[in-house]
Amino acid sequence: MSESSHDAVKLGLASHLTRLWRYGLVLSGSRDTAEDLVQATCVRALERAHQFEPGTRLDRWLMTILHRIWLNDLRAARYRRGEGLVDAESALIFDGARAVEANISAAQVLRNVQALPEAQRETVFLVYVEGFTYREAAEALDVPIGTVMSRLAAARAKLSESAGGDPQARRARS
Amino acid sequence: MQEPLSSIDVEITGYLDGELEPEARQAFEERLAGDAGLHARCDALARGRPDATAFDLLLDEAPRQRLAAMLAEAARSPSRPARTGWYRAAAAAIVLIVGGVAGFAIARLALPAEVEVVQGPPENWRVAVAEYMDLYTDETLSVISDDPAQREAELAAVNRKLSLALSPEAVALPGMALKRTELLDFRGMPLAQVAYLSPSDGPVAFCIIANGKPDTPLTLEKQGDWNVGFWNAGGVGYMVIGKIAPATLEALAKGLESHV
Structure with missing residues (x-):
């Protein structure tokens, strides 16, 4: 492993810790699990620092690692323990965000996104919050671009209804 | 669906x-x-x-200090000498936490100047105290034997460092054993922690920091599982923290406020 890649990953991790935690929170709905995800991501990213390609975006690489850990390790472990996933309606707001409760419109946005099925939620988060392109999201989630597109379309359809989409628009779709 | x-x-x-x-x-x-x-x-x-700015609020919720400590822990490797300023800063953050766990008087350790620029330390000393208190169990304090001379010596050290004149009587809390007084450091500011063990509510602490902030009246808040009462007087910040009912905590805080 080269010293420079290790140091670059270490520095990059330091500046992305809170964003990684937020991604962990969106995925798991649990502050504790989000911390576990960040910790495992730090360890794995440093172990595999030599695999990081200089010139590519480190934050994308780190989020890809975090997502794999979530899918392969923590999420499965939660199911095995019979905990399932945190109730989607409540997770972000009540477990995650004391400060957010004071901001009603922000809380509503988070609640609506959290109520989406997990596959749509993680895709919406990466593209609309983290600014991933479709291609970047497809790589980070390890799915085809077409899947990213259909997840986003389904999520937008659902979120537009929660945002008070007008009936005429709904008729136009069908 | x-x-x-x-x-x-x-x-x-x-x-x-x-x-x-x-x-x-x-x-x-x-x-x-x-x-x-x-x-x-x-x-x-x-x-x-969705409005992405709603998610910005979640960033403020991140436990920055613990995440930085995790990274420092993950990056620590005996074969890899610390060479960057960042690494030393992160290592200092670990010293703050691990030193506290081990019961060191952290003020004695010469922290590098970079400790001031650690990525995302808590803005607020009460957050740091609450995170430290998260590591306490009843046993942390119950194993400390009662030694009035030692307690007086600890308090005297705090009085010297923070220019205070606290007596064991002034910091006594009803129904609780005063177990220990420690001198700590929060971002270069001396911080004293008087720890008590309540038979019913477990660890309780009275903390004092020379933060130079303006006077503020007693205010109650929640930090994680902890209830906190805090105020500032004469450039010194005070807080009482415990897993005790807010009304009881408020009464304890008012008692201490009148004595100190």
């Missing part, structure tokens, strides 16, 4: 997200101009994009 997904929605979404190829985009725009239904659907789906 999965609604059937129309291919039109997928196309509209690609258009709204700027992900259509130039020719497809142009063809879509031409259809859009002449199709009111498509236009309406496009407007509806445009409203379905």
Whole structure:
């Protein structure tokens, strides 16, 4: 492993810790699990620092690692323990965000996104919050671009209804 | 509950997200101009994009100090000497936490100047105290033997460092054993922690920091599982923290406020 890649990953991790935690929170709905995800991501990213390609975006690489850990390790472990996933309606707001409760419109946005099925939620988060392109999201989630597109379309359809989409628009779709 | 997904929605979404190829985009725009239904659907789906700034609030919720400590721990390797300023800063953050756990008087350790620029330390000393208190169990304090001379010596050290004149009587809390006084450091400011063990409520602490802030009246707040009462007087910040009912905590804080 080269010293420079290790140091670059270490520095990059330091500046992305809170964003990684937020991604962990969106995925798991649990502050504790989000911390576990960040910790495992730090360890794995440093172990595999030599695999990081200089010139590519480190934050994308780190989020890809975090997502794999979530899918392969923590999420499965939660199911095995019979905990399932945190109730989607409540997770972000009540477990995650004391400060957010004071901001009603922000809380509503988070609640609506959290109520989406997990596959749509993680895709919406990466593209609309983290600014991933479709291609970047497809790589980070390890799915085809077409899947990213259909997840986003389904999520937008659902979120537009929660945002008070007008009936005429709904008729136009069908 | 999965609604059937129309291919039109997928196309509209690609258009709204700027992900259509130039020719497809142009063809879509031409259809859009002449199709009111498509236009309406496009407007509806445009409203379905969540406001990303709502998620910024979650960043403020991140336990920054613990995350930085995790990274420092993950990066620590005996074969890899600390060579960057960042590494030393992160290592200092670990010293702050681990030193506290081990019961060191952290003020004695010469922390590098970079400790001031650790990524994301808690803005607020009460957050740091609450995170430290999270590591306490009843046994942390119950194993400390009662030694009045030692307690007086600890308090004297705090009085010297923070220019105070606290007596064991002034910091006594009803129904609780005073177990230990420690001198700590929060971002270069001396911080004293008087720890008590309540038979019913477990660890309780009275903390004092020379923070130079203006006077503020007693205020109650919650930090994680802890209830906290805090105030500032004469450039010194005070807080009482414990897993005790707010009304009881307030009474304890008022008692201490009148004595110190």
